[in-house]
Amino acid sequence: MNIRVATPDDLPVIHALAHRIWPVAYREILSSDQLTYMLRLFYNEAELARGMTAGEHFFIADAPTGSVGFSGHTHHFGDRTTRLNKLYVDSSDRSSGIGKQLVLAVKRAACEVGDQRITLNVNKYNPAIGFYRHLGFEVVRSEVIDIGSGYVMDDHVMECGL
Structure with a gap:
């Protein structure tokens, strides 16, 4: 397994991965309509390119x-904070250490720019909460975010010091 920095040429790969992983990862948590809406909102190639830019x-x-x-991830999201915006691994490759390796890569990148913690949002019903706790993240608060069209993200905010 190799963890590498993505380039703009990889945006179609990220798009395809999200559309392959999300329906499995969120089928017990989100309605199919909300899942489709969020994929269109956050994982179209134009939005991914905007984020990278x-x-x-x-x-x-x-x-x-x-x-x-x-x-x-985004560096300097807050006071010496890197925000982990996205973390997804194919269901067939979970429990293989890939998610941990991706988080460790983000932690190294955050340290390199002088950030001292990582923050993330995770759905309150997502079993990945246990994975994040195992890696040292703690729930610091909960929030409900309106994402339009009658949908919300009902999340825990988790943080981990570096």
């Missing part, structure tokens, strides 16, 4: 069979 950094996890996961 605005300073979002992506890592891609490549296995011998192809790309199997990705992360997205």
